[in-house]
Structure formats: C-alpha cells, structure tokens
Amino acid sequence: MPTNGFEPVIVGFTCNWCSYRAADTAGMARIKYAPNVRLIRLMCSGRLDPQFVLKALADGADGVFISGCHPGDCHYIEQNYKTIRRYELLKKTLTGLGIEDARVKLVWASAAEGAIFADEIDKMVAEVKALGPLNWKGSKP
Amino acid sequence: MSNNSQDSKPKFAMYWAAACGGCEIAVLNIHEGILDVDANFDVVFWPVAMDTKYKDVEAMEDGSITLCLFNGAIRNDENAEMAHLLRRKAKILVAFGSCACEGCIPGLANLYSKQAMLDTVFSTLTTDNPQGIRPQIAFQAPEGELSIPYLFDTVRPLDHVVRVDYYIPGCPPESPQIAAVVGLVIQALRGEAQLPPVGSVLGVGNSTVCDECPRKRSEKIITEFRRMATYQPNSTDCLLEQGILCSGLATRSGCQARCPSANMPCIGCYGPAAGVVDQGARMMSAVASVVGSNDPKEIERIMDGIVDPAGTFYRFSLPASLLGHARVG
Numbered sequence: 001m002p003t004n005g006f007e008p009v010i011v012g013f014t015c016n017w018c019s020y021r022a023a024d025t026a027g028m029a030r031i032k033y034a035p036n037v038r039l040i041r042l043m044c045s046g047r048l049d050p051q052f053v054l055k056a057l058a059d060g061a062d063g064v065f066i067s068g069c070h071p072g073d074c075h076y077i078e079q080n081y082k083t084i085r086r087y088e089l090l091k092k093t094l095t096g097l098g099i100e101d102a103r104v105k106l107v108w109a110s111a112a113e114g115a116i117f118a119d120e121i122d123k124m125v126a127e128v129k130a131l132g133p134l135n136w137k138g139s140k141p
Numbered sequence: 142m143s144n145n146s147q148d149s150k151p152k153f154a155m156y157w158a159a160a161c162g163g164c165e166i167a168v169l170n171i172h173e174g175i176l177d178v179d180a181n182f183d184v185v186f187w188p189v190a191m192d193t194k195y196k197d198v199e200a201m202e203d204g205s206i207t208l209c210l211f212n213g214a215i216r217n218d219e220n221a222e223m224a225h226l227l228r229r230k231a232k233i234l235v236a237f238g239s240c241a242c243e244g245c246i247p248g249l250a251n252l253y254s255k256q257a258m259l260d261t262v263f264s265t266l267t268t269d270n271p272q273g274i275r276p277q278i279a280f281q282a283p284e285g286e287l288s289i290p291y292l293f294d295t296v297r298p299l300d301h302v303v304r305v306d307y308y309i310p311g312c313p314p315e316s317p318q319i320a321a322v323v324g325l326v327i328q329a330l331r332g333e334a335q336l337p338p339v340g341s342v343l344g345v346g347n348s349t350v351c352d353e354c355p356r357k358r359s360e361k362i363i364t365e366f367r368r369m370a371t372y373q374p375n376s377t378d379c380l381l382e383q384g385i386l387c388s389g390l391a392t393r394s395g396c397q398a399r400c401p402s403a404n405m406p407c408i409g410c411y412g413p414a415a416g417v418v419d420q421g422a423r424m425m426s427a428v429a430s431v432v433g434s435n436d437p438k439e440i441e442r443i444m445d446g447i448v449d450p451a452g453t454f455y456r457f458s459l460p461a462s463l464l465g466h467a468r469v470g
Binding site (some may be wrong): 049050051054055058071073078079081082084086088089090092093094095097098099134135136 | 252259319396418419421422423425426429430432434435437440441447449450451452462463464465466467468469
C-alpha cells in the first residue's frame with residue numbers, strides 16, 4: 001500500500017465501561033496494534049456530541065474512532081442506541097460535506113474483546129492510510 | 142447631510158456585503174423608530190438609502206463612525222476591503238443579520254466548489270448563454286480597464302475577517318429587536334445606560350425558539366420524517382412531533398417563534414443557541430435523540446427521510462460551523 005510515510009492521526013472515543021476496558025484488556029494481553037489512535041474516555045458513547053467529531057476533524061484529525069458497549073449492554077441502559085442514531089445522522093451529514101464514510105467509524109467492544117478492539121483499530125488505520133490525509137482547512141483565518 | 146448642529150451628532154453607517162437587502166428593510170421596518178435614528182445620529186454612509194461613495198468613507202477619520210451595522214457575508218475582495226475599511230472607521234462594528242453573523246444562505250455556496258457554482262449559474266441548460274460568457278475580473282474597454290471584485294473560494298462570516306463588537310442575528314433580525322438595540326445604544330451615548338460587554342449577541346433571547354413556541358409539546362417519538370410540500374401538519378402540536386424537521390431546538394430565541402406560529406418549521410435563522418458552537422451538530426444530536434427506534438435498519442430508514450441533512454442542519458450557519466465548508470475538488 002503506497003502510504004508515502006503518512007501516519008494518520010485518529011482521535012478515538014471510548015466509553016468508560018466497555019470499550020476503554022477493551023483497550024486495557026488489549027494492553028494487558030500485549031496485543032500489538034497501530035499506535036495512531038489517541039483515546040479519549042467518555043462515560044458513555046451516548047455522551048459523544050457530534051461537535052466532538054467535527055472539532056477533531058476540523059483541527060487536524062484524519063479520522064475519528066467511536067466505540068462503546070454492545071447494543072443491549074449499555075451501562076446506562078440504552079444510551080448507545082442514541083449513539084447509533086447520532087452516528088447514522090452524522091455520517092449522512094458528513095457525506096454531504098464530502099468526508100468519506102471510512103473516516104468516522106463506530107465499533108462495539110465489550111471489556112473482554114481486547115483482540116477485537118485492536119483488530120478494528122488496525123483495520124481503520126489501514127483504511128484511513130489508503131484514503132490519505134484529510135488536511136482540513138477551516139474558513140477561519 | 143451635515144451642518145454645524147449635526148456635526149456634533151454621533152455618526153451612523155450601514156453597509157451590505159454578500160446580502161439580499163432584507164436587513165435594510167428590517168431596519169426601515171422599525172417604522173417611526175427610524176426618526177429616532179435620524180434625530181440621534183448623523184447618517185454618513187448607507188449605500189441602499191443614500192448616494193455616498195467609498196472614497197467618502199476613506200476620507201473620514203479613523204474611529205469617527207460611532208455605530209456601523211454591517212450586514213452580509215464576505216465572499217469577494219470588495220466585501221473584505223469594506224469590512225476592513227469600516228472596522229477602521231467605526232467605534233462600534235455590529236455583525237448585523239445572519240449573513241454577517243454566520244454566513245446564512247449565501248454560505249450554502251460552501252457546499253460546492255467555486256467552479257461548480259459558476260457552472261451552475263452560467264452554463265446549465267436553463268441559462269441562455271450560447272457563447273459561454275463568464276465574468277472576467279478585468280476587461281479592457283475603449284475607455285480603460287474595467288474590473289469587478291474577485292470571488293473567494295469560500296463564504297465567510299464577518300468575524301473571520303475583522304474584529305466584531307456585537308452580533309445581531311436573524312434573517313433578517315426582527316424589527317422590534319433592532320429598535321430595542323438602537324434605543325439602548327442611544328441611551329448609552331447619553332450616559333443613561335451601559336453597553337453590554339464586547340462580543341455580546343444583542344436583540345435575542347437566552348434560550349431556544351422552542352421556549353417561545355406556542356405549540357403543544359408532549360413526548361417526541363419520531364418514526365417518519367415528513368416534508369411541508371407533501372404533508373399538512375396540524376396547527377397546535379409541536380411540528381417536530383408531527384415529523385416535520387424543525388430547527389427550533391438548536392436555534393437561539395428572539396424571534397417569538399414566528400415561523401412555527403405560522404405553521405412553518407423553524408429553519409434556524411437566529412443561529413446557534415447560547416453556548417452552542419455548531420448549530421448543525423446540535424441539531425443532529427437533538428434529532429437523533431427523538432428518533433423512535435433502536436433497530437439499526439429501521440433507524441437508517443427513518444434517517445433516509447431527511448433530505449439533504451448537511452444543507453438542512455447548516456442552512457444558515459455553514460461558514461461559521463466547525464468545518465466551515467464541504468470538501469470539494
């Protein structure tokens with residue numbers, strides 16, 4: 001894959017209860033995965049305001065990785081369903097703004113699924129590498 | 142316009158950049174309030190209302206205009222030059238109306254490349270332009286070189302170009318709100334009132350349009366989005382609850398919910414509510430919260446009912462949003 005040394009910057013949002021612990025599990029199991037993701041822990045994926053994603057992309061991220069508990073497993077009962085809906089709408093809006101689907105990804109990972117978490121990050125980093133840098137230039141001077 | 146008695150009056154200017162002229166109409170709609178403006182200010186520059194030239198403004202002393210209402214977005218070098226000029230000449234520069242505050246309808250051009258926009262204007266089937274003539278920046282006429290302003294790639298709100306003292310949003314701002322702000326400035330000039338802190342949004346409420354809306358609200362569970370063109374909502378219940386995409390929940394109050402009161406959804410012209418950075422993101426968040434399904438397939442089906450989400454959620458605020466424009470070319 002021609003990457004010309006491009007290493008994407010990916011901002012990752014995890015939830016406190018499942019996916020952040022999945023990242024921990026991956027670490028404790030010493031699973032190797034791409035170091036391109038900067039994780040930010042939220043209490044719940046339902047806390048993810050679309051503004052967070054837009055700000056990340058506007059300020060230099062090449063992609064945004066969103067993760068949470070599996071549907072039905074949310075610590076706050078059903079907030080991750082809200083995440084599905086926001087993500088669906090955000091993706092449609094981003095398409096209208098010319099941003100590829102692969103740059104914003106939603107992945108479910110339970111606390112035990114460290115391997116899946118690592119694997120999904122690897123896959124996303126490869127996809128964003130293939131897309132190339134986003135290099136967003138806002139309209140501000 | 143100036144004699145000795147008027148020279149001592151504070152000076153007023155109003156300018157339009159990329160705008161439609163509706164803001165000037167809204168100012169004139171303050172009715173006899175316009176006489177207060179005339180009684181308290183010497184109107185020195187207002188291209189819509191009087192014949193003054195840019196060089197007249199250039200000749201004024203810096204800071205000599207007390208109040209300048211600047212409406213319109215910045216989309217060409219003439220707009221930008223006038224923004225810089227009026228910033229120098231005005232003590233109080235107000236971003237007046239949605240175009241100057243957030244980019245407004247002209248800002249929707251940021252969804253496309255400049256080339257695509259020019260193609261649409263000058264080269265579609267419905268345009269009678271057999272020679273394919275396009276505007277040129279400069280043209281050599283027998284009388285000399287003629288030039289027109291250079292069109293920028295993107296539309297920008299006023300505060301992306303110069304420092305702005307106050308914002309009065311709305312498309313256009315509501316006339317009673319304008320009258321109240323003008324009244325406040327007049328009082329402040331007489332020392333009877335204090336001007337609000339620089340950077341304030343004036344002539345608005347502190348909440349969202351929903352708070353001013355007279356419609357009946359109950360639980361919002363949406364299973365289908367409908368469009369005004371094909372569906373007649375009843376005139377008493379919340380429009381969003383009836384499946385009409387209404388921007389009231391992400392939009393700043395101040396208009397007395399005029400559109401929902403007239404059985405039309407709020408389209409967001411008063412810009413983001415206080416504390417909201419990105420009006421479109423807040424709309425996405427709010428709308429997603431009230432979609433009545435937890436099944437991914439069903440959610441997708443419901444969301445597909447929203448035609449053109451980028452253009453709808455950012456109808457008035459794309460240039461001032463976090464991304465500011467679409468990725469084009």
